[in-house]
Amino acid sequence: MSALSPEVVAAIDDLELAARIVVEGLRTGGHRSPFHGYSTEFRQHRPYRAGDDLKHLDWKVYARSDRLYTRQFRETTNLSVMIALDTSASMDFPATGTSKFRYAQIVAAALAYLASDQGHAVGIMTMEGERLSYGAARAGRVHLRSLLAHLDRLAPAGRWDPARVVERAARLLRRRGMIIVISDFYDDDDATQRALRRVAQRGHDVAMLQVLSRDELDLPFTGQMELEDAESGARRLADTAMAAAYQSAVDGFLARCRTDARAAGIDYNLMMTDVAPQLALRDFLVRRA
Amino acid sequence: MSWDNGAAWLGIGFIALPILIHLLGRRPARVLRFPTLRFLGATTVLPLRRTRVQDPLLLAVRIGILGAAVAAFAGPRLDEGGAADIGSTARVILVDTSRSMLRATPTGARAIDVAHQRADSFARGATIATTLDVGDLPRALPGASAWLARQGMRGEVVIVSDFSVLAVDSADVALIPEQFGVRLSRVAVSTDSATAPGPAAAGDATSDAISPVGSHAPTLFAAAGDSARLRATRSAAESLVPIAPPAISDSIAIAFPSSAQFEALRRASAPPRTAWMVDLVARLRRDSLLVDAAWLAPPDSLARSARTLAVAFATNDHVVVDAGVAPGASSRLVLFAAAPPGSVLAAALVAATRRATAPIAAPWEADRRVIDDRRLAAWQRPPSTERPSSVRHGDADASMGSSRLTRALWGLVLLLLGLETWLRRDRPRRMQTLIADDRAA
Numbered sequence: 007m008s009a010l011s012p013e014v015v016a017a018i019d020d021l022e023l024a025a026r027i028v029v030e031g032l033r034t035g036g037h038r039s040p041f042h043g044y045s046t047e048f049r050q051h052r053p054y055r056a057g058d059d060l061k062h063l064d065w066k067v068y069a070r071s072d073r074l075y076t077r078q079f080r081e082t083t084n085l086s087v088m089i090a091l092d093t094s095a096s097m098d099f100p101a102t103g104t105s106k107f108r109y110a111q112i113v114a115a116a117l118a119y120l121a122s123d124q125g126h127a128v129g130i131m132t133m134e135g136e137r138l139s140y141g142a143a144r145a146g147r148v149h150l151r152s153l154l155a156h157l158d159r160l161a162p163a164g165r166w167d168p169a170r171v172v173e174r175a176a177r178l179l180r181r182r183g184m185i186i187v188i189s190d191f192y193d194d195d196d197a198t199q200r201a202l203r204r205v206a207q208r209g210h211d212v213a214m215l216q217v218l219s220r221d222e223l224d225l226p227f228t229g230q231m232e233l234e235d236a237e238s239g240a241r242r243l244a245d246t247a248m249a250a251a252y253q254s255a256v257d258g259f260l261a262r263c264r265t266d267a268r269a270a271g272i273d274y275n276l277m278m279t280d281v282a283p284q285l286a287l288r289d290f291l292v293r294r295a
Numbered sequence: 296m297s298w299d300n301g302a303a304w305l306g307i308g309f310i311a312l313p314i315l316i317h318l319l320g321r322r323p324a325r326v327l328r329f330p331t332l333r334f335l336g337a338t339t340v341l342p343l344r345r346t347r348v349q350d351p352l353l354l355a356v357r358i359g360i361l362g363a364a365v366a367a368f369a370g371p372r373l374d375e376g377g378a379a380d381i382g383s384t385a386r387v388i389l390v391d392t393s394r395s396m397l398r399a400t401p402t403g404a405r406a407i408d409v410a411h412q413r414a415d416s417f418a419r420g421a422t423i424a425t426t427l428d429v430g431d432l433p434r435a436l437p438g439a440s441a442w443l444a445r446q447g448m449r450g451e452v453v454i455v456s457d458f459s460v461l462a463v464d465s466a467d468v469a470l471i472p473e474q475f476g477v478r479l480s481r482v483a484v485s486t487d488s489a490t491a492p493g494p495a496a497a498g499d500a501t502s503d504a505i506s507p508v509g510s511h512a513p514t515l516f517a518a519a520g521d522s523a524r525l526r527a528t529r530s531a532a533e534s535l536v537p538i539a540p541p542a543i544s545d546s547i548a549i550a551f552p553s554s555a556q557f558e559a560l561r562r563a564s565a566p567p568r569t570a571w572m573v574d575l576v577a578r579l580r581r582d583s584l585l586v587d588a589a590w591l592a593p594p595d596s597l598a599r600s601a602r603t604l605a606v607a608f609a610t611n612d613h614v615v616v617d618a619g620v621a622p623g624a625s626s627r628l629v630l631f632a633a634a635p636p637g638s639v640l641a642a643a644l645v646a647a648t649r650r651a652t653a654p655i656a657a658p659w660e661a662d663r664r665v666i667d668d669r670r671l672a673a674w675q676r677p678p679s680t681e682r683p684s685s686v687r688h689g690d691a692d693a694s695m696g697s698s699r700l701t702r703a704l705w706g707l708v709l710l711l712l713g714l715e716t717w718l719r720r721d722r723p724r725r726m727q728t729l730i731a732d733d734r735a736a
Contacts, residue, residue, distance in 0.1 A: 101328070192331045219330075230325075231325050232326045232327070233328075233329040234329060235330075235331060236331070244335060251336065255335075255336065
């Protein structure tokens with residue numbers, strides 16, 4: 007599957023178009039939907055769409071009519087997906103090229119598009135300053151459009167409290183649903199992991215999509231450089247000699263994120279901004295399948 | 296190593312400029328907005344902006360550029376030969392070998408021999424010395440100055456001569472560069488003395504003699520009993536040399552009919568072809584005394600031949616002598632006399648031969664006056680204590696060597712300039728981007 011480069015996708019001003027391009031790329035690959043329903047209460051048949059779980063195919067109908075239909079269950083049609091997007095200042099890196107935030111925006115938009123297209127309710131949860139900002143999970147194309155428009159208006163700034171966002175997102179889901187957290191997860195690891203575990207234990211399907219830029223995996227300069235924390239404004243003098251220790255610390259952090267997520271039964275996926283969004287989401291879908 | 300323009304080294308102070316620029320141009324460490332500092336941990340990195348210059352390699356290259364340029368302006372010169380310290384002296388000793396130096400000194404020795412002895416003494420007293428025998432002193436002075444300039448030390452021109460009038464004058468001495476000393480060593484000669492007898496090399500090109508043959512008596516081939524008659528023979532200006540045994544090395548010989556070797560020599564000889572032999576025979580033909588003597592000589596039995604020195608008169612062809620080249624010695628001319636030794640013709644032939652082979656002095660040699668001591672003293676000067684700084688008599692070799700070194704230094708300057716340009720452009724692209732990002736932010 008050929009994919010547009012992340013720079014090209016990120017350059018598309020229209021977020022909906024960008025999301026659609028990503029989703030179409032996923033559909034071309036024939037990947038299954040990441041959104042699983044839980045209820046077994048049969049509601050109706052609907053024509054099979056690419057990505058539907060094959061276990062819901064009604065083979066009897068197929069045998070009779072030679073047509074594929076998917077059994078829809080009550081919960082399947084009412085799966086609620088909340089997408090929690092990190093809008094903190096740390097996501098605004100690097101300043102040139104595809105920033106983590108833009109990448110996360112596109113991934114969030116693509117997931118929202120995919121979920122909505124499959125009839126699920128999708129909502130968004132972010133923080134703007136100290137205030138939580140959200141769009142409730144609803145189905146339908148009109149809601150999707152307003153959701154994407156809201157996503158498009160977001161800009162990274164300040165800090166965010168992932169634990170608070172996840173908790174709030176979970177409370178907004180009246181029934182078990184899916185919470186997808188898209189962030190770099192630089193903030194308060196322990197509290198974030200606790201919140202995610204609690205949400206998962208309540209029966210929600212939780213996914214961690216960690217978005218990072220290649221430039222932050224090592225110290226991208228020579229000589230001395232004063233680094234300024236994008237969120238706190240703190241400064242620290244860094245030297246090329248510290249690169250090895252820095253990389254080791256980053257590798258350790260990523261390993262912990264992965265390990266903790268899996269231990270809690272949370273889907274974890276690392277997405278690098280230099281990888282095409284379609285490919286990154288493909289990996290995510292393959293894992294969930 | 297010496298420097299043509301040592302004052303240029305004052306420019307070395309300009310090296311402080313790039314150092315100052317690098318010191319003053321130090322900026323605080325660049326600021327980069329980074330997502331998080333949590334992975335940096337505690338750092339012991341000190342802000343080095345106050346203690347270290349930026350780009351030390353670039354600074355070193357810039358210092359190298361200025362240093363090489365200053366050295367090139369200073370005009371380096373590699374010292375050639377000998378110690379370069381102040382006590383070393385180079386001497387060029389010019390020995391006058393003109394005709395007047397053949398005269399006798401008051402001690403009886405020839406002036407030229409005394410001059411050579413004195414030249415040896417001067418040479419021993421110098422660090423480096425060269426002795427030249429010159430017949431024309433003014434023409435030798437530029438070459439002597441050039442040789443001294445190449446030695447890279449104090450220099451002195453020494454002239455050993457009788458200092459005849461017009462042999463050398465103040466204008467010639469003034470051509471010697473001022474940093475070189477001038478020493479004039481007079482060899483006193485007797486002004487009335489004739490040229491002292493002594494060996495003079497045949498074909499001495501350094502003398503002013505016109506004849507290619509030095510003045511010496513020909514070897515006479517005659518019977519032993521003819522010696523008395525030869526001595527008794529009337530001779531206008533010359534005294535006859537007693538018969539000497541024939542020597543291979545002698546250039547001219549006269550064979551008389553009474554000699555036992557006469558016929559053998561005559562049969563074995565070849566016509567003269569060498570230029571000086573032909574010239575000598577031509578002079579003999581023009582010698583008036585010989586012509587007169589030949590007029591008096593009876594016709595003789597010598598047959599005509601292509602080699603014959605014939606004195607042609609309107610009515611009387613007399614074979615006077617026959618000239619040939621002795622066998623085995625291509626430079627030996629044999630005059631075969633038709634008359635017996637003791638005869639007027641024989642005496643005239645010997646005298647004419649001596650006159651023809653005697654060197655003719657240059658016109659100025661006729662003036663036996665010498666330059667007075669007071670003038671000579673005014674021309675002399677000691678050598679300068681400074682090393683010769685420039686070549687004034689067209690010393691191409693010395694200037695070529697120093698210009699090569701200067702060109703090498705300028706080449707180094709150009710090379711370092713290229714390196715400096717490359718160093719300024721060589722930056723990691725990512726860092727440029729990040730810095731641009733930082734500035735934009």
